[in-house]
Amino acid sequence: MSGTGREEALRARYGAEAPLDIAWNEVIAGLLAHRTVRAFRPDPLPAGALEALVAAAQSAPSSSNLQTWSVVAVEDEAAKRRLSEVARGQRHVVEAPLVLVWLADLSRLGAIGRDRAQPTDGLAYLEMLMVGVVDAALAAQNATVALESLGLGSVYIGALRNDPEAVAELLGLPPNVLAVFGHCVGWPDPQRPAAVKPRLPQDVVLHRGRYDPSLAQGPIAAYDAAMTAFQAGQRMPEVGWSGAALERVRVPGSLSGRDRLRAILERRGFGLK
Numbered sequence: 001m002s003g004t005g006r007e008e009a010l011r012a013r014y015g016a017e018a019p020l021d022i023a024w025n026e027v028i029a030g031l032l033a034h035r036t037v038r039a040f041r042p043d044p045l046p047a048g049a050l051e052a053l054v055a056a057a058q059s060a061p062s063s064s065n066l067q068t069w070s071v072v073a074v075e076d077e078a079a080k081r082r083l084s085e086v087a088r089g090q091r092h093v094v095e096a097p098l099v100l101v102w103l104a105d106l107s108r109l110g111a112i113g114r115d116r117a118q119p120t121d122g123l124a125y126l127e128m129l130m131v132g133v134v135d136a137a138l139a140a141q142n143a144t145v146a147l148e149s150l151g152l153g154s155v156y157i158g159a160l161r162n163d164p165e166a167v168a169e170l171l172g173l174p175p176n177v178l179a180v181f182g183h184c185v186g187w188p189d190p191q192r193p194a195a196v197k198p199r200l201p202q203d204v205v206l207h208r209g210r211y212d213p214s215l216a217q218g219p220i221a222a223y224d225a226a227m228t229a230f231q232a233g234q235r236m237p238e239v240g241w242s243g244a245a246l247e248r249v250r251v252p253g254s255l256s257g258r259d260r261l262r263a264i265l266e267r268r269g270f271g272l273k
């Protein structure tokens with residue numbers, strides 16, 4: 001990509017405050033072009049695409065190589081409808097030809113331990129759930145990078161955590177397995193294109209050497225303006241960023257039912273010691 005391509009990509013991501021002098025290659029260009037896709041053509045994925053995504057996912061690093069994740073590929077219409085219900089009716093969950101459900105999976109190690117009559121008491125600690133969630137997220141994001149390189153698009157569905165027990169029942173998940181998020185995958189509908197969404201300036205997120213709390217008071221107003229302009233271009237409600245972000249954390253009820261997650265995890269067999 002040319003110098004102009006780099007500048008365009010950085011302006012799309014950061015607006016006027018873009019750092020223009022960054023190292024650049026095709027991989028970085030691809031990453032900066034990321035946009036979440038919520039409108040899909042009905043066409044199926046090409047042969048071998050699912051397996052390519054899983055190979056990319058399995059190529060992600062894994063904490064101690066424990067590989068404490070699994071994924072369920074859902075293509076059945078009725079199952080997608082049920083997942084969409086859990087996600088408060090998100091239409092793309094039904095529209096996408098493929099919905100991946102990424103799992104933090106501590107059951108596999110538990111089963112291997114049982115087979116060998118060896119204890120797996122370490123699985124009952126919060127740390128192990130974090131290992132599973134981090135592993136699943138890294139795997140999923142590798143799949144996202146791979147699918148975008150094929151011209152496909154996707155949207156993560158954290159809203160599956162609105163009701164992890166319903167998801168577990170639908171997909172037959174054993175105890176000690178949590179659906180971390182869903183992931184709708186398909187061909188982007190060119191009639192309803194997605195755009196690159198601006199991010200906070202680097203000066204707000206990049207701490208050099210030591211955490212600097214004053215960065216949180218950085219140019220948030222400028223970012224709100226960039227997000228408002230993005231929302232106007234997408235015909236979305238022009239709410240900016242900071243107000244909407246604060247609304248998402250105002251009270252426990254702002255979490256769409258996910259404030260019950262600890263109790264649900266305990267019922268699903270996770271020890272959170």
Ligand SMILES: Cc1cc2nc3c(=O)[nH]c(=O)nc-3n(C[C@H](O)[C@H](O)[C@H](O)COP(=O)(O)O)c2cc1C
Pocket residue numbers: 034035036037038087090155156157158159160181195196197
């Ligand atoms: C873990 C996770 C869960 C998400 N859950 C949802 C969701 O339930 N529904 C949705 O429309 N987008 C969801 N998203 C997409 C984010 O809204 C999106 O990534 C964010 O607004 C930034 O936009 P961009 O990905 O286009 O840059 C999720 C993203 C992540 C990382």
